[in-house]
Each structure stands twice: as structure tokens, then as C-alpha cells.
Amino acid sequence: MEDAKKGLGVAGLAGLMLAAGAGAYLSTRKDKRHTSPDDAPGHTARRGFGAYDVIGRTVTIARPREELYAFWRDFSNLATFMENIVSVKPTGDNGRAVWTILAPAGRTVEVETEIVSEQPGELIAWRSVPGSQIDTEGRVTFADAPGERGTRVGVRVAYKPPAGELGRVVAKLFMREPEIQARHDLKRFKMLMEAGEIATSARRKDQTRAAKQEQSPAYKNEETA
């Protein structure tokens, strides 16, 4: 069990970004005990959130809100821009899904989530189901940007770091620190929606990051599964 937790600490956190839903921690206002005289989103606070880590990131995408919402709501699309997600498979029509997340050494970790709130075209919120190896919740919001700028897409995720500070340090070494991963994943989402493709400076297909990752045993297992 301890090993499984460490695995999540290193690699699974990327998945948390997807899986959204942690109530109070995701609020745009800082909580009362720490009332702050500004209007900045809660996750930009310099202080911590107790047992949970909270990450958040907003991008503006020059596409209509409904189109972005629809793409995201089909969870099976998420693996196309979330680098450490091998797959997201809906497990029924109640919004439950199993996320297969890449871990070091070709291992994978699975997390099951359920949708806790949904407003078409505006918001999807999710959390891990009881008994999950990761305790997480998060949400993605879609709001019209001013004028012709498209849509503001915001992702907020709260999670308990599985292996404490050590887990985060190791995760950083693997470039899978969730803050970085969330930022990168959202930028890939933006590229895919605006330009129709994800930028690469490789000269050949087999030199792209995606190709190198797909050579990992985790993806091979997925194909044969």
C-alpha cells in the first residue's frame, strides 16, 4: 500500500488535474480565517491549504465555450492532451470513469472518479470515489472571455500528496509535478483546440515526446488489454 501511494505521488498527480472537485479548497475566495483584502483566486495564495495541495490554472482559448465544454466532457478525449494519462474510460452512464495514469518504470496507477456537479457549457466537477488510492477533487470551468477572445478555461484541483513532501520532490525530478503538468496539459488543450494540433519541434515522428511515451510498457499493456 505504501508503495502504491508513492507511485501516485510520483506520477499519478497529473491525473488529479483531470479528475477535478475539492469543494472549499477550490473556492475562488480565500477562506474566512485567512481573509485577504484582494480579489485574487484562492489558489494563488502564498499560504498552504492544510492537508491538501491546490493547483489552479486559467487559459484563454479562442474557441466557443460550448465546443470546448463538449470536447472535455467526452473524457476519452482527455488523453490526447494530458501527457501522463494513458486513457480515461467511462464506466457507465453515471459519469464515473477510470483514469489510467502513467507512473515511472512503465507502471500505471488507476483512479476512479465520479462527477459531482455539472452545468452544461459551464462547469464539470469531479472527485475520486471512496476507497480510491488518491483523495482528490477538482473542476473545470468555461466562461466567455471579453469581446472576441473566446473562452476562459479554468482548472482547479485539490489533492492529498500521497507520499508527503518526498513525493513531491521525486515527482519534480520526473517532471510530473502537478502544477507543471497542469500548466502543460492546459497549453496542449489550447493548441489542440485553436490550431488543431499539438506543436512539436521534432524532425521525425519517432522523436516527438508523444511517440517516445507511447513506447513505454504502460501503453503496450493498454493496447493489448
Place this chain on the structure above:
Amino acid sequence: MRALTWQGTQNVQVDTVDDPEIINPRDAIIKITSTAICGSDLHLYDGVIPGVLPGDVLGHEFMGEVVETGPKSTLQKGQRVVVPFTISCGQCFHCNIQQFSCCDNSNPVEKQDMGAALYGHSMSGLFGYSHLTGGYSGGQAEYVRVPYSDVGPIVIPDHLEDEKVLFLSDILPTGWMAAENADIQPDDTVAVWGCGPVGLFAIQSALVMGASQVIAIDHYPHRLELARSLGAKVINFRETNVQEALMEMSGGIGVDAVIDAVGMEAHGFAIDNMLDVAKQKIGIGADRASALKQAIIAVRKGGRVSIPGVYGGMTDKFPLGAVMEKGLQVKTGQTHVQKYLKELLAKIEDGTLDTTFLISHRLPLEQAAEGYKNFKQQQDTWTKVVLKPGMEA
């Protein structure tokens, strides 16, 4: 394929590397027919731009023939195209308002962190430059993969030979945007520091835009001669007190607009520039900005400062007081090449602009390393080197 690769400071060589292939739907593969060495390639050559790795293929001024297209490319095999050095998706907020060099999407995600840390935001991808700008393989090669080929490259009519249009890729639009950024008015005196290719094209552009007088500043006699042949008055800063001369030549007002076409490796005699040379050599990211500092002092009150010259890091002892107290306007940036292509191609076709005078040397791609060395060491006479992959040695 054969390609010019960076190996280390002042060390480039032509190597055999993997051929490029179509990766994304909007890609095209171009077979290079002509490619030039840019002054900003010399910043890479000298190792003063961060994020260049051994084996990187350089070159961002190139043109050629379309030999392969992805399913969403609008190009056709056999078309001749000039490719902008800025890689831009054409569909993000910045591209939509023609700030192509600010494209959000062309710099690969994993390459954006360094730029974001240095500048607060990452910039667009550029061909053959630093990994700060994507680490894309450049065009000093036999072939190149061109992303977003439906919005970047401009198709060239058959009757225009390569050398007439090659500089649409970078230096002509860069010189043009430099003049545009100087917001030139009909009675203006405009001073241009640096008579390299961008400076010379800025001089040409400023005159086309109606400046009454353009003054060119350099220390290489041949380059000053080229500037004079375009219609500029010239100052050799080794012979003349520039500040005093500019005041006199502008009737005691000061020049209305200044253009720094020198950038981060400026020559200069002032003590602060000598200190900056030393700091740059130890690699702490200090830009030498003596041309820009001089320009800011020389420009008139309420004047305009345009900076096409390349800077990459921090500048010490910058005369910010002069910028504020004199009420100056400053405009700069990597060129939004795609914005200017049609307009400038038309000006080449109707004879308003001729850029072929600049080319001093033509070499086979195999001799590219020699081209770099001479372009660096003999700046007076090696004004522009064009490399031709197919040319016999």
C-alpha cells in the same frame, strides 16, 4: 540530409542528420534552394543566446520548393515558397491581431518554461534558433519541416528569382517593421545605428515611408558606402562624435526617430561597454547595449525609439531617466513577418524595393562553416552570405 549544425561557441559544421518528415496535419516539407546566414545567427555562433544545444540545425532565412504536404496544408508540391522565420499558428489571440511573433501555440509546451521564467511569457517558435523559441530545426539544410504551412509560407511567382525574394523570410520585413515602429513623418530625420542587412533595409524602408533625411551610423567603410548608395547620409563613429554630429545635422533639435539595428553585441568605446563585454564573456546574460544607449541620448524630446536589434537578457546602466524625462516612445519585438509578406512582395515586384545589392557571397551549403567565419570576421566586405544546397563547390 546535410545540414549546418551548431557544436559550440564559434564552432559550426555541416553534418549528415535525419531527414525531416510530416508530423502534424498542417506541416509541409520544403526542399531548400536558397538560405542565408543572418546577423542574429552570429549571436548563436558567439554563444551569447541561451538555450542552443550541440547538434541543433541553424538557419531561419530560407526558401525552397514544396516536396511534401500534410493533409491540412494548403500548399501544393512543386510550389516555390519563402518561409517566415517566425512560426505562427494563425489562430490564437495574438495571431488574430497580427502579433505573429507572439503566437501562443507554436512553441512546444515543454520548451515554454524557460522563456516564461526569463520573460514572464514564452514567445513563438522560431526556426533554427534557441530552444527558448522551440528548438526547431532550421533551414541551413537540404530539407526543413515547416509547421502551419497553410498560414506561414508565401508562394512566389516563377518569374521572381530566389535572390530577389529570399529576404522576405526575415531581414526585409524586419527592416520594414523597424521603420514602421519609428512612426516616420514626412519632415523627419531618422538615425539608424548599424549598417548590417537589417539597418540597410530599415534605411530603405524609412526613405520609402517618406523620411526627409536618414543618417546611418557604423564604422565599416564598405557598409557605410552601401548606406550612402541607398540615399542615407553617413557617420563613421570612429571618426566622428556621433551625438554632436546628429545635433548639428538635425538643426539642433535632435533626430526625430532612432533605430537600433545593432543589438546585444554592440561595439563601443565607452567604459560601460567594455565592462559589458567582460560580463558577456563570462556568460551571465548581460547584453551590451551601447548603441541603444547612445540612440536614447541622441533622439529628440518626445521622439521615437525603434529596436529591431536582438537582445536576450538583462542590460546594466540603462538610461531609463532619459526615456522618461524626454517622453520617448519605444517599440520593439521579433518581427511579425506574416503581417508584411504580401505588401513587401508587391513592392519587390513593382521595383520599389530591391534587396539583391546586399548579397556579397554565394556558397554551397557544404561551405557554410567558412561562411560563418568570414561573415563574423570580415564584416566590412562579407555583407550577406547566401548558401545554396545544390551549388557546385
